[in-house]
Amino acid sequence: MINQLTSRKAALCPTCNERLDRNPLRLLDCKNPDCQAQMQDLPKTVDFLCPECREHFDKVRRYLELKGIKYELDATLVRGLDYYTRTVFEIVYRGLGAQDAMCGGGRYDGLIETLGGPPTPGVGVGIGLERLILTLEKQKVYQPQIKPLDVFIVACGEKERDQTVGLAYRLRSYGLSVDFDFQGRGMKAQLKAADRSGATVAVIFGEEELRNEMVIVKIMQDGTQQNVPLIDIETALASIIMGQKASNMG
Structure with missing residues (x-):
């Protein structure tokens, strides 16, 4: 070559x-x-495989065929990472033009050992999200399902803002969808953002409430508010949101 x-x-x-x-x-x-x-x-590289690699490559192709997965053998395909071993692959969509690879990857059996670990088989893949979304749209199979937001967290100051990240994590772990302000805006602007978000409830961290380990829960539909102990916030919000959704369905 x-x-x-x-x-x-x-x-x-x-x-x-x-x-x-x-x-x-x-x-x-x-x-x-x-x-x-x-x-x-x-x-062609595929014409110069050792017996062991030839057997492995033939087995990969046979498994693809047994699963009914269509593929093209591209003897010129190379990947940018130098630690790939044996098979590499790309998934392409021709409708994207010259940059048609949606994702790609391959085996890198020697990587862990190179980094000081034991010999370990490895395989990885990287996906271009923008290209994937474009492909789904062009194929008319991308139907975004936007779920209504459950909770928008509002914090009145920097100290209260520090509590927001931890609370958002806990609520998401509880199965609730959560958003909050990332721009450091004031309370009034955050409440407007909460209203525009379509959230079912807003959780408000006020200075006094935080001292008492409480938060204000505001039901956005009718504006009613109640104080909820911070320790009970996950179960309280789940109950409130479930009740609101049931009421709206009724």
Whole structure:
């Protein structure tokens, strides 16, 4: 491969000329049409597998076929990480144009050992969320289901704001959807944000309430408020929100 491409250096882009001595396999990943034309008749990596790797690769392909998963064998596919071993893969959607890979990955059996651990099989995958969303939209299978927000947390000051993160984590662990202000806005602006969010309730951390280990729970639909002990907030909110949803359905 190096010998063939060395004789064609004049036809290669500057990046490929730089990679030729340092990492020649990366030339296969070049998107320049002139460079791609020079790669067509190069030796294929799949034709130079050792018996063990050949057996492994054939087994991977057989399992794909047994599962009914369609695939194309791309002998020019390379991935950017140097610790991949054996099989690498990409999932592509042609409707995205030149940048058509939605996700990709492969095996890296030697990585843990390189980092000082025991020999450990490994496999990984990375997904481009923006490309995935674009693909779903183009395929008309992306139907976002926006659930109503359960709780919006309002904090009157910096000390109270520190409590917000921990409370949000606990409430989410309890199965509730939670949002709060990330911009350091004042109480009035946070309450407006809570109203715009469509949340069922707002949990308000006031200075006095925090001293007494209480919070204010405001039902956004009718504006009624009640003080709830902070220690009971998860169960209290679950009960209030369930009651509000049942009332709205009725």
